Amino acid sequence: MAVRHARSRWLLLVVLTTVATAPSSVAAQASAQASAVTPQTERPLRFDAAGRILVITPTDAARWKLAPPYWPLGADWSEARLFATDTVTGAAVLVAQRVDGARVRYAFSREDVLRLRSVVDAAVVAMGTVGEGARGSTGLVLSEPAGNVFVRNQTALGLSVYGAAAAAILSGDGAAAGGGYLLTAGATFFIAARTVRNRPVTRAQTILSFHGGTRGAAMGAAVAALTEANGGPGYGTPILVGALGGTLAGYQRARSMSDGEAASSGFAADLAAVSTLGLAGALGAFDDDSTRSGNHLPGRAKLALGSAIGAAVTGYVVGPRYARRAAYNVTAGDIDVTVTSAFLGALAASSVLSSSADGRLRAAVMTTGLLSGALVADRTKVRHADRTSADGKQVQLGAIAGSLMGGGLAAMAQADVQPTLALTAVGGMIGLALADHLVRPGADAGPKRGVLTTGSVTGRDASSMLSRVSLSVVPAATSLALGMRGSATAGVSAGGARQLPLRVRRVPVVQIAF
Secondary structure, three states: OHHHHHHHHHHHHHHHHHHHHHHHHHHHHHHHHHHHOOOOOOEEEOOOOOOOOOEEOHHHHHHOOOOOOOOOOOOOEEEEEEEEEEOOOOEEEEEEEEOOOOEEEEEEOHHHHHHHHHHHHHHHHHHOOOOOOOOHHHOOOOOOEOOHHHHHHHHHHHHHHHHHHHHHHOOOOHHHHHHHHHHHHHHHHHHHHHHHHHOOOEHHHHHHHHHHHHHHHHHHHHHHHHOOOOOHHHHHHHHHHHHHHHHHHHHHHHHHOOHHHHHHHHHHHHHHHHHHHHHHHHOOOOOOOOOOOOOOOOHHHHHHHHHHHHHHHHHHHHOHHHHHHOOOOOOHHHHHHHHHHHHHHHHHHHOOOOOOOOHHHHHHHHHHHHHHHHHHHHHHOHHHEEOOHHHHHHHHHHHHHHHHHHHHHHHHOOOOHHHHHHHHHHHHHHHHHHHHHHHOOEEOOOOOOOOOOOOOOOHHHHHHHOOOOOOOOOHHHHHHHOOOOOOOOOEEOOOOOEEOOOOOOOOOOOOOOO
16 A cells, blocks of 8 residues: 555656656757757849849840740749859749739759850840840940839929929919819829839839930920910920920830930930030021011021931930940940030030120030030040949039039139139039049949850959950850860750850950941
């Protein structure tokens, strides 16, 4: 009996000990499991061997004809990025941002990454010789999504142009004019926001659509003057049509452009139009005609305005060639610096003339200064460095600040008009140079057209091949040109198609202009 009670007490002690230690055991096990969880680090990868393409948009995928099996995305995404998940095996993940806000991830092996990279490289090189968009010196500088900047710019157009033009059309009734302004300005925001929500909008589209909207409004006003419009509706209708048409045309045309191509397109349009007006003024197109009555323009002035409109349209068409075919890289920030330099050149040229100078002479001198300022910026700034859009805006602010300081000195000295213009121009030039020095833009990347790239070229090899002296040929022609006999023999792919393996060597090559 005593033995039975002893066993019962021993079993009760074991149970109580187990219950007391169970929570601590569970906690210890949970802590061990938590400590065993390690964070996974993903590092961004470039889609090309040259290391310049970080994001691909549906526009890029369509332009480069990316398709399965190396490209798994369909049509419901806005942008895609590549991240390395394992540096040892080379595994990666393709992360796609869908239009509904969700993210989709696709696992890529090292072979998949190399295959996709070779396809992208081949597409960029091919677009460098034929077609539009990625061709030329900005072929590897792609335009990324603009985000809310497009909405902001279009809202500004709605407040300043669309709404004002709608109010002018309805100017016969004060209440209708005010309501039309408010409705048009407000609707502009929601239309732009919906556009960004449903499809990707690049920075190039943002640049050129805003530029086209403002210049389209100016062209509409010129058309109203040419047709001798009378009253608010006569001016409001062509201005609204021109602004909307310019916005849509810029949006569509910039779909396959880089930022530099879009900016150079607008710059060429402005330069062509202003130069045409300056030349017409130098020829006396805007001289006062006392024989005409009223506010009607003389025939030569109408001809000048019509020529300026035609020159602007031509500038939009041929302008991207400046960024595509230059022997150096042209960015949107470079264009901002060029525009500022051109304006300062015109201002400096006007300061050498007396206030009593003839209007024709003033127009000729200012036009010459405008073109000279643009040329100086191209030779001394653009070809030596690459500026981002933020860099370009900061340089413009520096030029404005320098001009204000120069004008302030002139005001303190109570200078006349011409010395004031000179000090303002000189201050702007100094401010431009100092601001450009402060932003420290990167060295010019050189022309991107004709870059010989493969998926195996990385690091120092890629940077050495992105030189000013380069050659672009198809793989078969490359094999023949480099004399790759034996190692470049034909093989049979899985699908039965014959292929030529490509091996890259450093050889002296020459640049081909196209």
